[in-house]
Amino acid sequence: MSPSRGKFITVEGGEGAGKSSNLAFMRDLLEQSGRQVVFTREPGGTALGEDIRELLLGHKHTGMAGDTELLLIFAARAEHLARIILPALNDGKWVLCDRFTDASYAYQGGGRGIDMGRIQALESWVQQGLRPDLTLLLDLPVETGLERAGQRSEPDRFESEQQAFFERVRQVYIDIAEREPERVSMVDASRPLPEVQQQIRGVMERFLDRVQNHE
Numbered sequence: 269m270s271p272s273r274g275k276f277i278t279v280e281g282g283e284g285a286g287k288s289s290n291l292a293f294m295r296d297l298l299e300q301s302g303r304q305v306v307f308t309r310e311p312g313g314t315a316l317g318e319d320i321r322e323l324l325l326g327h328k329h330t331g332m333a334g335d336t337e338l339l340l341i342f343a344a345r346a347e348h349l350a351r352i353i354l355p356a357l358n359d360g361k362w363v364l365c366d367r368f369t370d371a372s373y374a375y376q377g378g379g380r381g382i383d384m385g386r387i388q389a390l391e392s393w394v395q396q397g398l399r400p401d402l403t404l405l406l407d408l409p410v411e412t413g414l415e416r417a418g419q420r421s422e423p424d425r426f427e428s429e430q431q432a433f434f435e436r437v438r439q440v441y442i443d444i445a446e447r448e449p450e451r452v453s454m455v456d457a458s459r460p461l462p463e464v465q466q467q468i469r470g471v472m473e474r475f476l477d478r479v480q481n482h483e
């Protein structure tokens with residue numbers, strides 16, 4: 269008998285939201301619940317995708333056209349879906365992904381001002397209806413996030429953007445969460461880490477209960 273399809277969980281947030289700080293915690297929660305977890309990220313997750321990530325984040329191509337950026341992101345996504353995400357889900361594994369297509373709406377749509385219809389067209393072409401089962405949005409005021417992120421190493425091509433860019437990114441994320449409350453759970457990431465993790469634990473436990481009741 270083939271295994272039941274795994275679940276696809278994504279984590280999103282603006283600058284300094286604490287994704288890295290919380291992804292390992294989420295992976296532990298899933299593994300403790302007995303799930304086999306594939307942990308991956310976007311842009312990236314495959315050898316080709318990681319090369320594209322370098323083009324996107326590095327400063328070699330500063331000034332890249334918005335459409336080029338968007339197409340590179342979806343090219344990396346197509347590879348990621350074909351090689352990692354779909355095979356894992358079909359094998360009954362759960363996929364925990366650091367960013368996915370909500371980031372394209374937020375950064376390319378909101379931040380860069382690309383027509384959302386173009387992003388939707390690429391989403392339907394590349395994903396063929398696949399969307400995350402659960403998305404955690406780590407939300408916090410832009411200023412707080414920038415302060416936190418500022419304590420890190422040299423900024424990449426996205427991190428070098430101005431505050432207004434990140435305000436637009438945040439607004440698109442909030443709009444998505446309001447439009448899709450069933451899929452997207454918003455976490456107040458401005459709180460101290462233990463409190464953020466308590467909120468995340470609550471969301472994950474509710475999701476795991478829901479899945480178990482349907483299995």
Ligand code: Z5A
Pocket residue numbers: 281282283284285286287288289290310311325341366367368369370371372373375376416417419426427457458459460461462464
């Ligand atoms: N991108 C895109 O444009 N379109 C797309 O479709 C996709 C991506 C998929 C790379 O993403 C870039 O790709 C991203 C958007 C673009 N650009 N940006 N910006 P990334 O996810 O790899 O990069 P990132 O956003 O910089 O994420 P990160 O490195 O994981 O950092 P983080 O989420 O900001 O979290 P952190 O490193 O865990 O936390 C930052 C600092 O805050 C750190 O010192 C922590 O110790 C501290 N921290 C964390 N939580 C707390 C709390 N609760 N209190 C106090 N301090 C805290």
